[in-house]
Amino acid sequence: MIWQVELIILILIIICAFAAIKVRDLLSAALLLGAYSFLMCLAWAVMGAVDVAFTEATVGAGVSTVFCVAAVFHTTRRTKD
Amino acid sequence: MKILGKLTILLCGVLLMVFAMEFPNWGDPESPASTHLSPYFIQHTMEDTAVPNIVTSVLADYRGYDTMFETTVILTAGLACFLLLRIERKKIPHRYYRHEPTGVTLRMEGEKYPKNSAVFQRMDANWVPYDFVISRTCRLIIPFIQIFALYVVAHGHHSPGGGFQGGVIMGASVILFAISHNLRTSIKNFSEKTAALFSVTGVFIYAGTGALCLLFGEVFLNYSALAPILGGDRVMARSHGILVVEIGVAVAVTAVMIWIYYNLSSAGKQDEGL
Structure with a gap:
C-alpha cells in the first residue's frame, strides 16, 4: 500500500477523534464519530483485515451512528435539572 | 477535579x-x-473445515464459544435498552390528526381518537411532509439491501462477511424503512414482539446447534458430530454447521438492531419516532 495514503488516513482519524471530543454540538459529535469509524474501516482495509473492515463499516459507521443520532434527537440544548 | x-x-x-x-x-x-x-490455521483450515475464508472458520468453529457469547452480549444490549427505556409512562396528552380531504390538522385530546379512520391520518408532533423522492427511492433500494444482506450471510464461507455483518445490513434496511416512512408503519410490518422473538431465536439456534453436538456424543459446538443429519462427511458437516450458526447470529443481530432502534428513536414509547 502507498504510505502517503496511510499517512493521510491516520492524520484524518486523529483530527476526527479530536474534533468529536472538542465540538460542542452533540449531533456534530455523533456524525464526526461516524466519519471516524469510516476512516478506521479504511485503515483496517489497508492493513489487510478485510473482515474487521467490513464489520467496522456496517456496525461502526452505519448502525451506531444512526443510534447516536436517534439518541441525540431526544436531548435538549440546555439541561433540565 | x-x-x-x-x-x-x-x-x-x-x-x-x-x-x-x-x-x-x-x-x-x-x-x-x-x-x-x-x-x-493457515495450514489446517481447509482440511479441517473445508472453508476457504480462514476468518470465518476461526470465528464460528475454532472459537465458537467466543462468538456464541458475543451473540449473547448483543442480545443483552437489546434487553438492556428494552428494560431501561420501555417503562409504562403517562399516556401522551394529545395527538395530531390530519383530515386528508381538506388537509386540516387537528389536535385531539383525551381518549377520543379516530381509530382506523379512512379520512383521518395520524401525524407525529414534529411532522415534516414526507418527501416523495426519498420514500420511493428507499422503497426501491430496500429489497436490494436485503438481498445483499442474505448474500453476505450465505457467502461468508468464501468472502469477507458472515452473520454479524449480514445481520446488521438486514437490520439497517428495516431502520432505513422506519426513517424514510415513519416508526408506526415500520412497527406494523415488523413488530416489537417479532423483534424480541427473533433475537432470542437466533441465540437459541446457535446454542441449540452446540447442544445437538452434545447429543451426538461430541463436545459442545463440535459440528463434525452433525454429519448424520447434515449429510456428507465430518469435514463438510463442520462447514455446514458454521453456516447454521451464522444464520443464527444473523437472525439475532437483525432483530436486536431493529429492537434497539425502535426503543431509542421513540424513547421507549414506540409511538412517535424519528
Whole structure:
C-alpha cells in the first residue's frame, strides 16, 4: 500500500477523534464519530483485515451512528435539572 | 477535579504507549501469534473445515464459544435498552390528526381518537411532509439491501462477511424503512414482539446447534458430530454447521438492531419516532 495514503488516513482519524471530543454540538459529535469509524474501516482495509473492515463499516459507521443520532434527537440544548 | 481527570488520562495514555512498545511489530513473522497460532490455521483450515475464508472458520468453529457469547452480549444490549427505556409512562396528552380531504390538522385530546379512520391520518408532533423522492427511492433500494444482506450471510464461507455483518445490513434496511416512512408503519410490518422473538431465536439456534453436538456424543459446538443429519462427511458437516450458526447470529443481530432502534428513536414509547 502507498504510505502517503496511510499517512493521510491516520492524520484524518486523529483530527476526527479530536474534533468529536472538542465540538460542542452533540449531533456534530455523533456524525464526526461516524466519519471516524469510516476512516478506521479504511485503515483496517489497508492493513489487510478485510473482515474487521467490513464489520467496522456496517456496525461502526452505519448502525451506531444512526443510534447516536436517534439518541441525540431526544436531548435538549440546555439541561433540565 | 478537572486537573485530576486530565492527569489520569495522561497517565493511562503514557502507560499504554510504554506497553505498546513491547508489542511485536505489525506483520512480524517472529511474533508468538505468527509462530504458533497462524500457521496452524493457515495450514489446517481447509482440511479441517473445508472453508476457504480462514476468518470465518476461526470465528464460528475454532472459537465458537467466543462468538456464541458475543451473540449473547448483543442480545443483552437489546434487553438492556428494552428494560431501561420501555417503562409504562403517562399516556401522551394529545395527538395530531390530519383530515386528508381538506388537509386540516387537528389536535385531539383525551381518549377520543379516530381509530382506523379512512379520512383521518395520524401525524407525529414534529411532522415534516414526507418527501416523495426519498420514500420511493428507499422503497426501491430496500429489497436490494436485503438481498445483499442474505448474500453476505450465505457467502461468508468464501468472502469477507458472515452473520454479524449480514445481520446488521438486514437490520439497517428495516431502520432505513422506519426513517424514510415513519416508526408506526415500520412497527406494523415488523413488530416489537417479532423483534424480541427473533433475537432470542437466533441465540437459541446457535446454542441449540452446540447442544445437538452434545447429543451426538461430541463436545459442545463440535459440528463434525452433525454429519448424520447434515449429510456428507465430518469435514463438510463442520462447514455446514458454521453456516447454521451464522444464520443464527444473523437472525439475532437483525432483530436486536431493529429492537434497539425502535426503543431509542421513540424513547421507549414506540409511538412517535424519528
